[in-house]
Amino acid sequence: MDKSVHPRRACGACSLCCKLLPIAALEKPHDQWCAHCRPGAGGCTIYDSRPQTCRTFSCHWLADPAAGEHWAPLKARMVVQITGGHDAAFDRFVDVHVDRGAADAWRSKPYAADLRRLSADPRTLVRIFQSNRTFVVRPGEVLEVKRA
Structure with a gap:
């Protein structure tokens, strides 16, 4: 491990x-x-x-003791993966993979507030992968990314 x-x-x-x-x-x-x-x-x-x-x-909940217990994947119905930036614009990617059975869980308390807080860092990109949809959480807004 x-x-x-x-x-x-x-x-x-x-x-x-x-x-x-x-x-x-x-x-x-x-x-x-x-x-x-x-x-x-x-x-x-x-x-x-x-x-x-x-x-x-290793999911974020396992790796980071600061991740709240509400982020335990079976409880949240989401798996969070944080990686180093893969381009010049971002130092960190926060990818939230959402179980289709709880598609809007990331929009509810306390998850939405945590994601907004993470997105406040301009060098962090917060992405939500929800079935065949992808969203980006930015300060004050959520944008759906249209796939080509």
Whole structure:
């Protein structure tokens, strides 16, 4: 497990990242269960040979002790991934992958306030991935990104 994981938190019965995040190495699209995942019945069936993407992933709730308990993925129905910026405009990306069964959870309390707070940093881009829709949270507004 990644050393950045908070020592008092564990995945436990949660496998939501195996559903919500895309995994290119397995040709797994976002918002679909990984063929190798058995949620609630042992987790990953290829754990010892899982792709590097899976080996190094740690959701924000696991990695950051400052992330509130409300961000536990099974409770929030969202998985938050924070990465370094991939272009000159942003130092950090906050990607929120939302379970389709709770599509508007990110718009409700306390999540919306947390996302607005994160978006206040001009070097941070907050993106919401909700089924086939993508939103960007900016100070004072939420913009839907139209896909080509």
